Amino acid sequence: MAESWRTEKKRPKIKVLPWPAIPLPTVEEVYAGVDEKKKDYNLWIESAVRQEFNANKPESLFGIRVLDMTANQSIGHWCSSHFSELGAEVIMVEPIGGDPLRKLSPFGREEYMFTSRDGEKCGVKFLAEARNKLSVTLNVETEAGRNLLKAIIPQVDILIENAAPGHYDKLGIGYRQLSEINPRLIYLWVGQRGQWGPLKDQPGAMDPVAQCSMGFVHGTGAPVSFGGTPTRSGWWLCDHVGGTFAAIGTMAALYAREKFLGHGQFVECTGAEAVIRIIDYNWAWNGMDGSVRPRYGNWDLAINIYAVNPCADGQIMVGGGHDRLWFRIWRAAGKVKPALEQHICEDPKLRVVTDRLPHYQQVETYTVLVEWMKDCTRFQCETALQEEEVASGGVSFIDEVCEFPHYKYRGHVRLLDDGEYGKVLLGGSSFIGSNTPGRIKWVGRPVGKDNEDVYRGLAGLNRQELASLKKGGVI
Incomplete structure (x- = not known):
């Protein structure tokens, strides 16, 4: 009885309109009122890169074969999705049985999973990163499984794995062994803190562990004086940033192989070190005088105003990075509430950007700014600020993004009618180009869907041999 909530189907009874609920804007609507010279350039770019034309263009990585042998973490799947796109x-x-990530679903509920044609359920997160990929199963803990891997490795360009440090090497299928079979192999290991060093990966070293171990979480969230605590990213930051760096490093190794090395190499990329790279000036600041960058919530230590601020129907980001923008912000507020503009602009302690950075000056300015914004919607605030040429934008809810004309028109939020899982709303490929763009052809496959095609094609196995391997728990 206590576990019945796991299977109860209590999906909210909200009418969901088919996507898009609002039709895509037309070319005429998008460019209405735009200067003819600007419009001419816009339309030229659009004709070159619109994603609806992608299927007619070649693919830049056609002919490259990647084995993604990662499991239980998104970092490898995120990395290989760049190659597949x-x-x-x-x-x-x-x-055997599939990557455990297939089972992840909001609140653990099956009704938030997608069902394939053969009835197999799969979580949305896994499907999103399984785009354009084939699925085979293989138990490398068996000798037969390792032999099968060795049989296909001569035809592989890139292998990605995230097993415990040294595990594949112990099994005889690490880089040192596989590069003897295929010297051109690029072998990528991904994880959170690495295969070597004092903090090398241990069991359970997932994305949140990496986020916490390298300073990011300590610097994210509201300060203690605001009642805040360290806050990890709601998204899989280390997996996604680390996976992106891993893809770039592997691409570079591929280029080096083709241009001057003539052989492959071992590549390692971790989530923690990738994010260390992006929290840039923390390190130089600490090296100067031992300062630790404090948490400051949505506010910025070096710019005032540069923050997400509450308004009547949500939140809005406002950027005032220099003095001209600063006074434009208050001119926008002053059109509605002149006393607020007068109060701020006549304060001698707030006229120069560096004088506005101490904490109490920030409290003063943001408090006064919200006195204007609290009575205005995001759209009203953004319109008023953009009339003064101030960078600003409302914080959008995901359902608003789904129907936002810009992303729909550009084809980045799109509905894919997948042959296995039906209609899936997703974010499209970010690789936009006129000749070899990225694209999404399908969202994923059921577990082992491509066993026969892959193993017959790459290892020369027949159906009888495949049946024997399946019976023996190898595939």
Whole structure:
């Protein structure tokens, strides 16, 4: 009885309109009132890169074969999705029964999973990163499984794994062994803190562990004086940033192989070190006098005003990075509430950007700004600020983004009618180009869907041999 909530189907009874609920804007609507010279350039770019034309163009990584042997973490799947979007043949090598990430679903509820044609359920997060990939199963803990991997490795360009440090090497299928079979192999290991060093990865070293271990979480969230605590990113920051760096490093290794090395190499990329790279000036600041960058919530230590602020129907970001923008912000507020503009602009302690940075000056300015914004919607605030040429934008809810004309028109939020899982709303490929753009052809495959095609094609196995391997728990 206590566990019945896991299977109860209590989805909210909200009428969901088919996407898009609001039709896509037309070309005429988008460019109405735009200067003819600007419009001419816009339309030229659009004709070159519109995503609806992608299927007619070649793929930049066509002919590259990738084995993604990662499991239980998104970092490897995120990395290999960059290759699959750009046309590489990416084969997800999953453990028997499939990657455990397939089971992840909001609140653990099956009704928030997608069902394939053969009835197999899969979580949305896994499907999003399984785009354009084939699925095979392989148990590398068996000798037969390792032999099968060795049989196909001569035809592989890139192998990605995230097993415990040294585990594949112990099994005889690490870089040192596989590079003897295929010297051109690029072997990528991804994880959170690495295979070597005092903090090398241990069991359970997932994305949140990496976020906490390298300073990011300590610097994110509201300060103690605001009642805040360290806050990890709601998204899988280390997996996504680390996976992106891993893809770039592997692409570079691929280029080096083709241009001057003539052989592959071992590549390692971790989530923690990737985010260390992006929290840039923390390190130089600490090196100067031992300062630790404090948490400051949505406010900025070096710019005032530069923050997300509450308004009547949500929140809005306002950027005033220099003095001219500063006074434009208050001119926008003063059109509605002149006393607020007068109060701020006549204060001698707030006239120069560096004088506005101490904490109490920030409290003063943001408090006064919200006195104007609290009575205005995001749209009203943004309109007023943009009339003064101030960078600003409302904080959008995900359902608003789904129907936002800009992303729909550009094809980045799109509905894909997948052959296995039906209609899936997703974010499209970010690789936009006139000749070899990225694209999404399908969202994912059921577990082991491509066993026969891959193993017959790459290892020369027949159906009888495949049946024997399946019976023996190898595939």
